């Protein structure tokens with residue numbers, strides 16, 4: 214701890230030229246106070262915030278990255294610890310699709326997952342009940358994943374379906390279907406048409422129909438046109454008070470105002486699998502996006518299982534652990550499979 218404080222002090226002095234500037238002095242004092250009071254734990258982030266005003270960018274990002282990794286360590290590095298806390302419990306897997314099972318690409322229609330990832334997810338589903346939870350419509354995400362043995366929750370959880378007949382060994386009842394936003398279908402479709410019309414002159418904008426919600430992509434839109442695009446979306450939305458806007462990775466998501474999200478979908482699936490009030494279940498949710506935070510939050514509130522955020526960069530998150538990219542997700546899933554197979558003597 215003392216060495217850590219010394220190192221931070223040295224770094225701050227080096228980076229700020231050891232100026233007798235009040236901001237630097239105050240910031241240093243605050244760092245040390247936070248570290249001492251909080252034993253170097255949760256408030257390191259607030260130090261980064263307080264240094265923001267007076268430190269060079271690379272110092273900020275360096276410290277931010279290292280403190281973030283302290284709070285959200287790599288799930289690969291912590292693999293044994295994760296197994297330890299799941300001991301004696303039924304692991305249930307929840308996987309986001311874009312940015313988790315497939316790398317983020319410019320064209321949403323070409324976000325394919327690798328064959329190796331598909332093989333790994335298939336083996337995973339053979340070991341644990343496994344669900345894909347995506348912002349995409351269910352049919353579309355199924356066409357990418359192509360595994361019948363999984364549960365699918367499309368449209369941010371507003372369209373849930375169980376495995377096809379005989380697909381899963383975990384659930385007898387194959388009729389599982391949950392669509393809490395059916396009444397919004399005509400409205401969402403109408404908004405989809407209007408958004409296409411409204412944004413058609415914005416180069417690079419893409420409107421995607423995800424059945425119970427609509428995605429407006431701006432990944433390929435020049436940054437100088439982002440606010441125009443947002444205005445176009447807002448001008449359509451103003452006539453639909455029953456729809457709301459959320460944001461994902463370079464995408465605006467238009468969805469019904471109902472209290473249903475990926476967190477609710479997770480709870481619904483746990484209940485359907487018979488784990489509603491069980492203490493011996495361990496849900497593991499892996500996702501990369503803001504919409505996955507709803508599920509991470511639920512896990513924190515339930516004090517059950519854990520969330521893993523896929524990100525190379527520090528982000529505000531309710532997840533406990535991190536993985537940097539889909540390749541790391543695959544390694545993590547593969548290790549889970551190997552551990553399970555070893556235990557079952559397969």
Ligand SMILES: O=P(O)(O)OC[C@H]1O[C@H](O[C@H]2O[C@H](CO)[C@@H](O)[C@H](O)[C@H]2O)[C@H](O)[C@@H](O)[C@@H]1O
Pocket residue numbers: 309310311312316317318319320321322324346347348349421423428430432461462463464466502504
């Ligand atoms: O919940 P997810 O499965 O992560 O879906 C969220 C959105 O993912 C897709 O968009 C994202 O991935 C695209 C392909 O890599 C990328 O081009 C885009 O910028 C990302 O936002 C999907 O197209 C959306 O419909 C989903 O809502």
